[in-house]
Amino acid sequence: MWADQVWAVLRKDVLLEARSRANVNAIVFFAGLVLLVFSFALGPNRAHLQTAAAGILWLALIFSGVLAFGRIYQIEAENGAFEGLLLVAQNRSAIYLGKMLGATVVMLLVEIVLVPLMAVLYDLDLSGGMPILLLACLLGTIGFAAVGALYGALTMSLRAREVLLPLLLLPVTVPILLGAVKATGVALNGGHGDLAVWIELLVAFDIVFVTAGLLTFEYAVGE
């Protein structure tokens, strides 16, 4: 029953995004723009850009993620849709998990476009580190979405939510940023570094904050 509700929320959110498309398109476009703007800021030196690529990719993902996490609750603001959702859910943690997985799917779609774009722009060879890259993207995105889906719900009813969401989200996800950038760097530029430790850190973060989200979501929303 709980799993059905998670699936229903997830399916609803992904369908909404797939049918309207305006949002995903805007977010993908924005993320690509961030890649481009950072390349302008850092200059056209290819070697320079290649070493910075992992960091730039994750900055683009964070910025577009902030938009996505705000967005998944903004679509509920109309016609009191969120109150309805809160009423039908037996256990509110189901809404959290559905929202979180929905945001993860949207972010993964962004990454499917963004990573090849980055490879072309910075002339990177992705073939060698593909499995590591996929793992880093998946774990990193889940971590961001775990906190983002909780804080998005928390800030949805506040004034100044556009400022408050990144202000709350970014410092908490610093470990995710560090881990994802390091692991992505290994995937893009070779070398092993301390890959295993970073992956462990990402897994630990994901477990801690998905659990925290499941437990505290009902206090973050509604009565």
Added chain:
Amino acid sequence: MEWIERRGQVLGTAALGLLMVGGYLGLVWAPPDVNQHDVMRIMYLHVPIAWDGELAFGVVFVASIMYLWKRDLKWDRLAAAAAELGVLFTALTVALGSIWARPVWGVWWTWDPKLTATAVLFIIYVGYLMLRLVAEDPVRRARQAAVVGIVGFLDVPLIHLSSQLWRGLHQGATFRVLQDPTLDDRMQVALIVNLVAFTVLFAFFLGQRLSLGRLEQRRDEILWEEAQRV
């Protein structure tokens, strides 16, 4: 909790006395460091203040859980008071660390793991205070702030771990207090006295902020009643 509110004078006097003793022990009685000479004496301030910051965030965490469990606004007042003190003390910790780094490492700021982690914690709890500022309904605000207070504190070990890994796995702690064999007996005594002094000072500040919070709550209730009558 009520005790530290009522015993403000006792705590304040005790804190003042202990700080004077601690200041004397740290600045005069304890010997200068072999390498850093007198510069190292900032430790007697830096370490206790850093401890107060971590203690404050621990109090926010416990008070947030207690609020969600008991639904009593006194726990929310405690969390808010402790968060303000935590922000104050972590800001001081970063400033003092920076002042210490200048003569010892030659720069105001380095990406030292502890300095970096403290700065991130500072921003997390500034966010917590910002949330409290913009939220209007007191009960709802208490609940939302409690979530942020809990999530923020869960992040503390991960932030410390990741900033340490980030600077390279094999770099040891920059400074290991109390287990450090090079720390002279008199230095340890001076440090412990200062730690106690700053803990008492923390309790004093917390009590003062709590009674202020109680007055603020009373004021808001009166204003609300007035508004209802008009």
